[in-house]
Amino acid sequence: xxxxxxxxxxxxxxxxxxxxxxxxxxxxxxxxxxxxxxxxxxxxxxxxxxxxxxxxxxxxxxxxxxxxxxxxxxxxxxxxxxxxxxxxxxxxxxxxxxxxxxxxxxxxxxxxxxxxxxxxxxxxxxxxxxxxxxxxxxxxxxxxxxxxxxxxxxxxxxxxxxxxxxxxxxxxxxxxxxxxxxxxxxxxxxxxxxxxxxxxxxxxxxxxxxxxxxxxxxxxxxxxxxxxxxxxxxxxxxxxxxxxxxxxxxxxxxxxxxxxxxxxxxxxxxxxxxxxxxxxxxxxxxxxxxxxxxxxxxxxxxxxxxxxxxxxxx
Amino acid sequence: xxxxxxxxxxxxxxxxxxxxxxxxxxxxxxxxxxxxxxxxxxxxxxxxxxxxxxxxxxxxxxxxxxxxxxxxxxxxxxxxxxxxxxxxxxxxxxxxxxxxxxxxxxxxxxxxxxxxxxxxxxxxxxxxxxxxxxxxxxxxxxxxxxxxxxxxxxxxxxxxxxxxxxxxxxxxxxxxxxxxxxxxxxxxxxxxxxxxxxxxxxxxxxxxxxxxxxxxxx
Numbered sequence: 001x002x003x004x005x006x007x008x009x010x011x012x013x014x015x016x017x018x019x020x021x022x023x024x025x026x027x028x029x030x031x032x033x034x035x036x037x038x039x040x041x042x043x044x045x046x047x048x049x050x051x052x053x054x055x056x057x058x059x060x061x062x063x064x065x066x067x068x069x070x071x072x073x074x075x076x077x078x079x080x081x082x083x084x085x086x087x088x089x090x091x092x093x094x095x096x097x098x099x100x101x102x103x104x105x106x107x108x109x110x111x112x113x114x115x116x117x118x119x120x121x122x123x124x125x126x127x128x129x130x131x132x133x134x135x136x137x138x139x140x141x142x143x144x145x146x147x148x149x150x151x152x153x154x155x156x157x158x159x160x161x162x163x164x165x166x167x168x169x170x171x172x173x174x175x176x177x178x179x180x181x182x183x184x185x186x187x188x189x190x191x192x193x194x195x196x197x198x199x200x201x202x203x204x205x206x207x208x209x210x211x212x213x214x215x216x217x218x219x220x221x222x223x224x225x226x227x228x229x230x231x232x233x234x235x236x237x238x239x240x241x242x243x244x245x246x247x248x249x250x251x252x253x254x255x256x257x258x259x260x261x262x263x264x265x266x267x268x269x270x271x272x273x274x275x276x277x278x279x280x281x282x283x284x285x286x287x288x289x290x291x292x293x294x295x296x297x298x299x300x301x302x303x304x305x306x307x308x309x310x311x312x313x314x
Numbered sequence: 315x316x317x318x319x320x321x322x323x324x325x326x327x328x329x330x331x332x333x334x335x336x337x338x339x340x341x342x343x344x345x346x347x348x349x350x351x352x353x354x355x356x357x358x359x360x361x362x363x364x365x366x367x368x369x370x371x372x373x374x375x376x377x378x379x380x381x382x383x384x385x386x387x388x389x390x391x392x393x394x395x396x397x398x399x400x401x402x403x404x405x406x407x408x409x410x411x412x413x414x415x416x417x418x419x420x421x422x423x424x425x426x427x428x429x430x431x432x433x434x435x436x437x438x439x440x441x442x443x444x445x446x447x448x449x450x451x452x453x454x455x456x457x458x459x460x461x462x463x464x465x466x467x468x469x470x471x472x473x474x475x476x477x478x479x480x481x482x483x484x485x486x487x488x489x490x491x492x493x494x495x496x497x498x499x500x501x502x503x504x505x506x507x508x509x510x511x512x513x514x515x516x517x518x519x520x521x522x523x524x525x526x527x528x529x530x531x532x
Contacts, residue, residue, distance in 0.1 A: 176328035301419040
C-alpha cells in the first residue's frame with residue numbers, strides 16, 4: 001500500500017521534471033523540420049532556472065489574486081499529474097480523484113490564469129483572458145465527453161481502471177468510440193495547451209495570441225511557475241492520449257522490471273506524440289480566431305459521436 | 315467472427331459519417347470533392363467487408379461499382395466543375411459552421427433515436443452501425459438545405475445517396491444487384507442533370523449561389 005503511494009508521488013514528480021524536456025523536444029523537432037538548428041531539448045530547463053533567479057516585477061494595480069494565481073495553477077496541474085496513470089495503473093490513489101476531478105482541476109488552473117490576466121487591468125491581459133475562456137468553455141466539455149466515452153466502455157470513471165480495462169480487451173482500442181474520442185481529445189489537447197492551429201506557442205508579440213497575452217504581466221519566479229505548469233499540462237495531455245488509448249506498457253504490478261518497461265513505453269509514446277505535434281505545427285497555419293470555435297465544436301461533435309457509439313456497441 | 319465484423323462495420327460506417335461531416339466544416343470545393351471520394355471508398359470497403367463476412371458475392375460487384383463510379387468517375391466530373399468555379403467558397407451559409415456542426419451532432423443522435431426499435435429487434439451483426447447510416451442521411455439533407463452554393467448541394471445530394479446505399483448494405487446485406495445498378499444509373503443521371511443546371515445558373519448569374527435564383531421572380 002505504501003509502495004503504491006510512493007509510486008504515485010514518484011510518477012507525479014517524474015512528470016514534473018520530464019515536462020520541460022518534452023516542450024524542448026517539440027521545439028527542437030520543429031526547428032529541425034524548418035531547417036533551423038534549434039536550441040537543444042534541455043533549453044527550457046535553463047530558461048526555468050534563469051526565471052527562478054530573476055526578480056519579480058508586479059504592476060501597481062495588481063491585487064493579491066495576481067500573487068496567488070501562479071501557485072494555484074502550478075499546484076492544480078501537479079495534482080492532475082499525480083492522478084493520471086503515468087507509469088502504473090491502477091493505483092490506490094486513483095480513489096482520490098477520477099476523470100471528473102482531473103477535468104475540473106485543469107479547468108481550475110485555466111480559471112485562475114484567466115483571472116490573473118484580467119487582474120492588472122492591462123489591455124492584452126483582458127483580451128487573452130476573454131479568448132482563453134471562450135476556448136475553455138468549448139474545450140472542457142469535449143474533454144470530459146471524450147474521456148467519458150472511454151469510461152462508458154470500461155464501466156468506471158477511474159482513469160487507472162479505464163487503462164487497465166483497455167489492456168484486458170485489446171480489440172476495444174480500435175473501436176470507433178476509442179478512435180473518435182482520440183481525435184476529439186487530440187484537438188482539445190491542441191486548444192488547451194495553446195498549440196498551433198489555435199494559438200502560436202512560439203511568439204510573445206502577436207495580436208491573436210491567447211496564452212501569452214494572459215501571462216504578459218508575469219515575470220521572475222511567477223512566470224517560471226506558470227511556464228512550468230503549462231509544460232506539465234502538455235505532458236498530462238500526452239499521457240492521457242498515450243496511456244488511456246494505447247495503454248500497453250503500463251506497469252500493472254509494482255516490480256522494478258515492470259516499472260522500467262513502463263518508463264521505456266512512456267518515453268516512446270511521448271516521443272511519437274511530440275513528433276506528431278511538431279509535424280502538425282510545421283504543416284498547418286494558425287486558424288483565424290473566429291474559426292477556433294468551429295474547430296472546437298467539430299471536436300465536440302466527434303466526442304458526442306464517440307459517446308453514442310460506445311453506448312450502442314454494448 | 316461476428317464481433318470482428320460488427321467492429322469493422324462500425325468503423326467503416328463511422329468513417330463514412332465523418333467524411334460527411336467534413337462538408338459542414340470545410341469551405342473549399344476541392345475539400346468537398348476529396349471528402350466525397352474518401353467517403354465512397356470507405357463505403358466500398360463496408361460493402362466489400364459485408365460481402366465477405368455475410369457470404370454475399372454480389373456485394374463485391376457493388377463495391378467495385380462504388381469504387382469506379384463514386385470513387386473515380388463522379389469525383390473527376392466534380393473536379394472539372396470545380397476547376398471552372400472552384401474559387402467560389404461557401405462563405406455565408408444559412409446556418410453558420412459552429413451551429414451546423416452541433417446540429418449535425420443532434421441529427422445523428424436523432425438518427426439513433428429513430429432507429430432504436432430496428433436495432434433492438436434486428437439480429438444482424440451490423441445492427442449497431444445502422445443508426446450511423448441514418449445519421450448520414452439526415453446530415454446530408456441538412457447540408458442540402460442550409461448551403462447556398464450549387465456545388466455544395468450536389469455533393470450533399472451524392473452523400474445522401476451514399477447514406478442510403480450504406481443503409482441498404484447494413485440493413486439487408488444489399489438489395490438485388492439489378493436494383494442496385496438502377497440506383498447507380500439514377501444517381502449518375504441525376505448528377506449529370508444537376509451539372510447542366512449548374513452550368514446554366516453560372517451562365518445566367520455569373521455565380522453558383524442558389525440564393526440568386528430568387529431574382530427570377532421579378
